[in-house]
Amino acid sequence: MEDLLNFLKAIADENRLKILKLLLDGQYCVCQLEQLLDKSQSSISQHLNYFKELDLLKEEKSGKWIYYTVDRSVYDKYLAALISLKAESLAELNLSELQNKINNLDTAAEIKSETKGGCS
Template structure:
């Protein structure tokens, strides 16, 4: 769960989302990303550090340049974790404290979906 949150925080930034989109299509060096995003070298490097921290980058050296692309294996794992969020139990997500609170939830009104009681809701 913690790594999924870090991934979501990483891509929640507009510039990092743009970088992600670019790097999914192929390798770019920092100077190319600078030009495309109209950002400084330090800004691009800082954004890339978020991806590095999550092991989302492949790096390839070519003379004095480093070209970055997305590590599809890791990226796909994060996407799979996000998709699986619906099917995992609170226990599997290490949210047992929330599970206990749900069991003790008291409320006044009943929420219904197609006539079936789902849960109660407070006033």
């Protein structure tokens, strides 16, 4: 679950989402990404580090340049984890405590009668 959360945090930034899209479609070095996104080298490198921490990038060295692309097998695993969220039980997601709370949750009618007016 933590890996999926980190993936979602990584793509929640507009610039990282743009970088992800570019790297899904092609192979780029940092200086090319700088030009395309009008960002500094340090900014691009910081954004790429998010993806590196998720093992989401493939690197290919050519001379003094490193070209980046998305590792589709890793990317597809994140997408599959996101899609399977609905299919998996809370226990499978290590959220058993939440399942216990759901099982013990008062009904809306019980809450209304206790609070004289509804949920607060």
